[in-house]
């Protein structure tokens with residue numbers, strides 16, 4: 001009897017829910033026919049280096065239905081007039097850490113901050129990143145799956161932020177760039193593959209499958225030492241070829257790409273030969289490395305702003321522990337030159353900043369540094385749209401303004417090709433057809 005009663009109760013609940021669902025479905029289908037027309041005075045479409053003028057972008061709910069010359073009229077559509085602005089695809093940063101923010105107490109924070117602390121501050125950084133015009137990021141290293149929760153909350157529409165593709169734990173050798181180091185060995189358990197620590201090809205296979213199981217979109221490895229780690233030299237090779245090859249092959253079987261942090265030339269070359277999709281930073285790249293980049297179609301993600309930021313931080317007494325300060329002073333100033341050399345050598349460039357090493361939301365300053373190093377402004381913008389979407393592997397959805405793509409649009413007042421600094425002051429942001437910033441002000445509740 002008890003069972004029957006429960007089923008009856010359940011059925012009646014379902015019946016009432018179904019009745020309620022009818023008007024709710026009608027309301028949401030009305031939202032689905034939500035059409036907007038954006039008038040773009042100038043349009044950089046993320047496909048070509050030609051700037052179009054006086055164009056209409058017709059948006060149906062979350063995606064672009066059509067791009068038409070002149071001022072299109074669509075009955076019932078909301079008109080967004082950006083005829084005094086330059087409209088571009090939503091910008092893409094291929095190297096962020098939205099769950100982190102570098103500060104003076106980096107090491108202490110490893111012991112003090114809870115995942116919940118990091119998650120809450122990350123929501124603020126995500127919002128800042130979106131308001132800066134970055135509608136997509138490839139996040140390349142986070143702890144304890146905080147990046148997964150952040151990505152999922154943004155996708156669900158719970159909080160505003162860029163579309164995230166996440167790496168979760170960056171893979172590192174014991175004592176390498178991704179191993180915390182510098183803390184007494186009896187205070188923390190020795191990390192293993194579940195924390196991204198890999199010391200053999202077998203560990204690599206296990207780690208990639210583990211991270212993919214819990215939702216990593218791509219894999220990040222630290223092929224050489226790095227600046228902001230205590231235990232390593234900063235530039236030396238860390239993984240063996242066999243370890244990286246095992247990681248890349250396992251990731252490929254799971255339809256995932258590998259991004260490799262690398263400063264030193266040898267570690268960089270080993271990673272390129274093993275098949276990684278991108279080299280991050282590339283500080284000491286040489287002519288042979290440039291030939292390898294081109295032979296394998298590997299992208300360079302420069303992060304010039306990160307180099308400049310750690311160089312500046314190293315000048316503040318006591319900001320870094322001495323071992324890190326020395327590396328920041330040496331490596332920091334070299335990244336812009338490495339980028340210039342790679343660009344002149346014909347290496348494919350995707351846009352990336354290492355946001356988190358500098359304050360989130362200042363990502364647009366990277367464009368200025370790219371142009372300063374000799375890249376034309378239009379190519380810098382194409383790196384942050386066409387190039388980055390290709391590296392992430394989602395050009396069919398993002399990185400260009402054409403029919404069928406997500407309605408991710410940003411605009412600046414004036415001509416960014418004449419003044420690249422305008423990209424540090426994006427006035428309009430739309431992601432998947434929803435406006436987040438208008439006339440330079442956030443409009444999201």
Ligand SMILES: [Zn+2]
Nearest residue numbers: 095097140354
């Ligand atoms: Zn990084």
